[in-house]
Amino acid sequence: MSRYDAVVIGAGHNGLINAAYLSRGGLRVAVVERNDRVGGATRSEEVFPGFHFSVFSYLVSLLRPEVIHDLELVRHGLDLVPLESTLNPLGGGDELYREADPMRTFWNVARHSRRDAEALLEYKTEMTALGRLAHRLQDLVAADVTSTALDGADEAASADVAATLADIARYYAGTPEHQLSLLYEMFTSSADHFLRRWFETDALRAALATSSIIGSWTSPRTPGSAYVLLHHYIGEVDGVYRGWGFQRGGTGEVAEILARAARAHGAEILLEASVEKVAVKRSESGSTVTGVVLSDGREIEAPVVVSSLAPQLTFSRFLSEGDAPAEVFTAASQWNSRGSSGKVNLALDELPSFACRPEPGAHLAGGFSIAPSVDYVESAYDEAKFGSYSRTPFVDGIIPSVIDPQMAPTGKHVLSCFVQYADYELKNGDWDQSREAFGDAVMKVLIEHIPNLEHCVVGKQVLTPLDIERIAGIPGGNIFHGELRLSQIFANRPAPWASDYATPIAGYYVCGSSCHPGGGISGGPGRLAALRILGEKAGSFVGAVS
Amino acid sequence: MKQPDVIVLGAGHNGLVAAGLLAKAGVSVTIYERRAELGGLAGTIDSGSEKASFAATDFGLFRSDLAETLELARHGWDVEARRAAASELIGWRSNSGPKMGRQHELRLFCDVARLIDAVAQHSRHDAAQMPRFLETVDRLSSRFEELLRTPPSFSGAASIAREPELMRFVSASLEDLLGWWFESHALKAALAGLALQNTGLGPRHEGTGWLLLYQLSGTREGLLRPALLEKSGESGQFIGALAAAARSAGAVIHNRLGAKAIKTRSSRQRGVVLDDGSVVESPWVISTLDAPATLLGLVGAPHLPVRSVRILRRLRMEGSTVRLLGVGGGDQETGRSVIASDLDEMQRAQDWAKRGKASVNPWLISANGSANAHYLPHSVCDDRGAVVEFQKTVRRTLERAWGTSTDDSSGEQWLSPQDWRAHVGATDGAETGGWMTLDQSLVLRPLSGYSGTATPIKGLLLGGAAAHPGGGVTGLPGAAAATAALGRIERQE
Structure with a gap:
């Protein structure tokens, strides 16, 4: 039996960041990972000989600058190449092209509507301001934002929290009312309705709305979808808001870098170490965690266990009835994590050529997005939402080999697509039977806008929500x-x-994407959870993180 | 004629509440109503030889304290007596016919033991969950009621975020929320129908949890609130009582005389131009028309801030409820029934409306020989073919649900969003003064920048369903407008 100060379950980016911070804080930490490599959804793989893919998430935008700084990620190899443009093919040779240079984007949009081109500048200013407001909320432990801790027993803690709340209040007091209205509307409105405030061009609204639906079971016209629009505006690369970056070598490299950072601080990462259960000691005053039991029978003792996994695993799978109050299991069973998306990775023996922009150019180093109209995306949603997948899906993609030639053999290319919608629970059949048809639907859409894909695909990987x-x-x-x-x-x-990352079981914490401030490769949950644990160890409540 | 302290435009239930409360407080008040009938959407319409409820069917949401202050019992509407006599909130009937036996129907009784028994016929699991559900609703509803009764503010909206359970409930979709507790299609459809009636929304829309709590508030300690329906022959009693209460307190009601404009100077209201061309002046005007009808229609865009005009034009107003009166056949129940299959079908019906089309699979709420069908968007009402097709489907659905044939369609009368517009001036046939989505509620209702009952025009308040907290026969917007006007009169603003 081995002993550590803390065991982190799962070596995805949040688990690794959590472990790195805990180690940096002086704890002896082990990370246990079920797979034979680190990364979780942050994963790169040589799917076809010579062709490398970021298998799941292929862009990094939301990674907190604090994490990059604190863990010295640049020293460990972080090298984000900003993604400078997005091409939206609209069919019939038409396009909407947004570039890094605002003036070029202005004229590209003005082709569709001069008014919208002007509104786009105004929109970006407003959204950046909102992003900064929301950014504030994201950097606080959620329990502080919604604090009931003010009446807590710990005087010092209360003072901390009170100071934080006062800080937020001051911050918001200076916010013009129209911005508060926007923020409130953003949390409650549909993306399309929200965007109508500014834009008359349907294709532009569709293009902007797609960032609100990526990864979510929602659509541009479904109330509530505007919020994720903001979530993506909080991203920051090199201090520049609204930048998306591509990691050289693929997203999996980010996990390797995080693992190096964690190891540099002394963390041990145990691969192929699958957790069977979390060991809990029950007593009259409540349950206390004592470590984890692996499926090969190994036991690891630790007074602190941090799970970076989803609630269904963290609570329902790893704990036994009686380990925790019934409400814990109820909440886990009510957690909505129904998948909505799939991925298609293509190995190509030539450069893709868009119907709307056939010649090679800078646009190939940017992203592309097939969402020609709001109706298009809305239909894709309607086709899938009752237990199916979109026949004409929304497709968002990049050509990583143009950005980083090492991703494919010389002269060859890789293309990664994020596809929506695909319902995790199929009404007819299962995903193993439907994978190919789903891939075909994606290819049909792709070929319509990138005709040479008809003959240049030499390898195709289709990943469903089940995968x-x-x-x-x-x-x-x-x-x-x-x-x-x-x-x-x-x-x-x-x-x-x-x-606040602490569960009703003493010593058992959570730190994954299912915690505040949420998903994306932000590292926010992993970092904030670690600060919380370290603060508790040090006997002080770390609420506000400056 | 002496100038009244307050002019109320529209004698819908909110207008009558506002006038009644103001008059009781000693303020002189005059109501102008364009129609001959009082009551607006909560009033009546001639249907064959008798009167029928126009749009509203359930008066159970009307707040008891308002009824008490206005002495409605004395004027013919005894809420307490009616509550005691009523026994259920709503029911559900399958839209595929009675062949399913006892699985064909579910009644949500207010009595907990009967309720649990009824639910157990569909799902023992759900029956076991019911006490916890009622307990949760009970716990949240007093705080929710406070929200509905307080003038909205940003700090108020933010305070919801500090109450995780309330936040989660009101912001969830009905599909998520009902799934937390229940598995039975019948039970989920009954509660979803209750929440979504007349709103244009579907069960997968986030924030529809707000609508469910809106309908369940007024719950008596762990029980469901009963629906209060006007039985056949009683139509108009509720509004009659409200009008009598307002008059007896001294309010003057002019019917057949509407307003055609509100005069303004320097963003201040300077009088109301009536249909007969005369101008009446008063320091305060409460309009119970919706926000675009009041501000774009009566005031006029040139007199409003550009920003507000943009917001007003973007408000989602479109009504999509069709009402069928004089339904023959098997519907002899005294209660209301949601006629639907399950949440997915209800959402599919809404998907048609989302695309600007009439639902091919409408779901219904039937009550007292009438039925409300969802969804036929206002924009489709001009398409005769689509309307006829929709009506046929509604008729077929009713026949299937009740297992009877309604060959005799002679007594039937159809009302559509066009009628809401034509009769009460509702913009785009809005049923609830504009959609009751979260982004058009609280601090953003009636419009962003002006919350509660406020408008960009000084001396002009909104007091109908367009004002906070929204639609339904609650009396709350009217009361809020009366309170706001009184406060300002006292402060001599």
């Missing part, structure tokens, strides 16, 4: 470990009694 569940270990295959919707954020992420 995401199997490989990344996310129940339901939801890329955010649970829907990012108003009923599942802040204090309700994953539940009011765990929104």
Whole structure:
């Protein structure tokens, strides 16, 4: 039997960040990972000989600058190449092209509507301001935002929290009312309705709305979808808001870098170490965690166990009835993490050529998005939402080999697509039977806009929500470990009694995407959970993190 | 004629409540109503030889304290007596016919033992969950009621975020929320129908939990609130009592005389131009029309801030409820029934409306020989073919649900969003003064920048369903407008 100060379950990016911070804080930490490599959904793989893919998430945008700084990630190899443009093919040779240079984007949009081109500048200013407001909320432990701790027993803690709340109040007091209105509307409105404030061009609204639906079981016209629009505006690369970055070598490299950072601080990472259960000692005053038991029978003792997995595993699978109050199991069973998306990775023997922009150019180093109209995306949603997948899906993709030639053999290319919608629970048949048909539907859409894909595909990997569940270990295959919707954020992420990362079982913590502030490769949950644990160890409540 | 302290536009239930409360407080008040009938959407319409409820069927949401203050019992509407006599909130009937036997129907009784018994016929699991569900609703509803009765503010909205359980309940979709407790299609459809009636929304829309709590508030300690329906022959009694209460307190009601404009100068209201061309002046005007009808229609865009005009034009108003009166056949129940199959079908019906089309699979709420069908968007009402097809489907659905044939369609009368617009001036046939989504509620109702009962025009308040907290026969917006006007009169603003 081995002993550590803390065991972190899962070596996805949040688990690794958590472990790195805990080690940095002086704890002896072990990370236990079921797979034979680190990364979880942050994973790269040589799927076809010579062709490398970021299998799941292929862009990094939301990674907190504090994490990059604190863990010295650049020294460990972090090298994010900003993604500078997005091409939206609209069919019939038409396009909507947004570039890094705002003036070029202005004229590209003005081709569709001069008014919208002007509104886009205004929109970006407003959203950046909102992003900064929301950013504030994201950097606080959720329990503080929604604090009931003010009446808590710990005087010092209360003072801390009170100071934080006062800080937020001051911050918001200076906010113009129209911005508060926007923020409120953003949390409650549909993306399309929200965007109508600014834009008359349907294609532009569709293009912007897609960032609100990625990873979520929602659509541009479904109330509540505007919130995720904001979530994506909080991203920051090199201090520049609204930048998306591509990691050289693929997203899996981010996990390797995080693992190096964790190891550098002394953390041990145990691969192929699958957790069977979390060991809990029950007593009259409540349950206390004592360590984990692995499925090969090994036991690891630790007074602190941190799970980076989704609530269904963290609570329902790893604990036994009686280990925790019934409400814990109820909340886990009510957690909505129904997957909505799939992925298609293509190995190509030539450069893709868009129908709307056939010549090679800078656009190939950017992203592309097939969502020509709001109706298009809405139909894709309607086709899938009752237990099926979209016949004409929304497809968002990049060509990583253009950004980083090492991703494919010389002269060859890889293309990664994120596809929506695909319901985790199929009404007819199962995903193993439907995988090919789903892939065909994606290819049909792709070929319509990138005609040479008809003959240049030499390898095709189709991943369904079921595959995401199997490989990344996310129940339901939801890329955010649970829907990012108003009923599942802040204090309700994953539940009011765990929104400060501590569970009703003493010593058992949570730190995954299903915690505040949520999904994306932000590292926010992993970092905030670690600060909370370290603060508790040091005998002080670390609430506000400056 | 002496100038009244307050002019109320529209004698819908909210207008009558506002006028009654103001008059009781010693303020002189005059109501102008364009129609001959009082009551607006909560009033009546001639249907064959008798009167029928126009749009509203359930008066159970009307707040008891308002009824008490206005002495409605004395004027013919005894809420307590009616509550004591009523026994259920709503029911559900399968839209595929009675062949399913006892699985065909579910009644949500207010009596807990009867309720649990009825639910157990569909699911023992759900029956076991019911006490916990009622307990949760009970726990949340007093706080929710406080929200509905307090003028909205940003700090108030933010305070919901500090109450995780309430936040989760009101922001969830009905599909999620009902799934937390229940498995039975019948039970889920009954509660979803209750929440979604007349709103244009579907069960997968986030924030529809708000609508369920809206309908369940007023719950008596762990019980469901009873629906209060006007029985056949009673139509108009509720509004009659409200009008009598307002008059007896001294309010003057002019019917057949509506307002055609509100005069303004320097963003201040300077009088109301009536249909007959005369102008009446008063320091305060409470309009119970919706926000676009009041501000774009009566005031006029040139007199409003540009920003507000943009917001008003973007408000989602469109009504999509069709009402069928004089339904023959098997519907002799005294209660209400949601006629639907399950949440997915209800959402599919809404999907048609989302695309600007009439639902091919409408779900219904039938009550007292009438039925409300969802969804026929206002924009489709001009398409004769689509309307006729929709009506046929509604008729077929009723026949299937009740297992009877309604060959005799002679007594039937159809009302659509166009009628809401034509009779009470509802913009785009809005049934609830504009959609009751979360982004058009609380601090963003009636419009972003002006919350509660406020408008960009000084001396002009909103007091109908467009004002906070929204639609339904609650009396709350009217009361809020009366309170706001009184406060300002006292402060001599």
